[in-house]
């Protein structure tokens with residue numbers, strides 16, 4: 001069957017656990033819907049400060065459940081865009097999520113599993129983790145995933161993965177910038193997530209929202225346009241409630257109390 005379990009921590013960390021034991025946590029339509037709707041829902045809550053995706057059964061995710069994609073020769077073709085929609089919605093939801101997102105990988109990250117790694121803001125893994133986009137081996141190109149991979153690790157490193165379908169390890173993933181940290185084991189992942197969560201906790205949620213939006217916008221902008229946009233955001237944020245509170249708290253040597261009031265640049 002497969003399921004996605006949602007664990008809400010009291011530190012604002014919401015963890016989505018992928019669990020499809022017989023299929024290396026491959027994502028079927030029900031799991032995709034739970035994951036996408038859950039990220040949308042929790043990402044919109046003020047209490048949620050960090051979203052984490054992890055896998056049960058010692059692995060991350062072997063991609064989309066092939067059973068749900070497969071067509072039988074001679075049968076009436078289903079609407080292709082409708083078949084792609086659940087993965088597209090997951091990508092759009094993760095990329096547009098207002099709070100920071102992290103993929104924490106143990107075992108295999110394959111196909112759509114790799115998609116989640118690149119669509120999250122950050123990724124960490126265990127030493128045993130492996131990564132691949134082997135879609136061409138089942139007759140399809142890794143389309144949406146390739147688009148984000150190129151931006152995350154560059155065209156050469158992407159081509160090396162996409163055009164060979166090969167599997168690479170944690171050290172390679174670290175070297176090409178696909179992940180930010182390799183942890184010894186599961187408890188190392190827990191420790192790193194706790195540190196990450198405490199870093200995020202110190203930041204203004206409104207400032208992180210603006211930062212995420214800005215990073216998304218400027219990635220594909222020509223430098224001059226990006227510079228103008230950055231100046232606009234900087235100017236708008238200086239008068240925001242969190243900027244006033246954050247600087248006041250710093251100078252008063254006390255912890256800040258954040259609001260979730262968006263800055264004008266967010267609207």
Ligand SMILES: C/C(=C\C(=O)SCCNC(=O)CCNC(=O)[C@H](O)C(C)(C)COP(=O)(O)OP(=O)(O)OC[C@H]1O[C@@H](n2cnc3c(N)ncnc32)[C@H](O)[C@@H]1OP(=O)(O)O)CC(=O)O
Pocket residue numbers: 022023024026062063064065066067069084087088108110111112113134135138140142143144
């Ligand atoms: C279409 C889009 C994105 C996608 O994600 S498409 C799918 C991409 N993923 C794959 O092509 C991976 C297919 N799996 C494999 O190549 C291998 O399973 C593996 C990941 C290399 C692991 O090999 P290993 O030998 O260690 O394990 P098994 O092959 O015996 O697998 C165990 C068990 O799991 C089943 N399984 C694995 N992956 C899937 C999957 N993706 N869907 C369904 N089932 C899967 C496998 O069949 C085995 O089960 P058995 O009952 O034992 O046969 C983009 C978009 O959506 O737009």
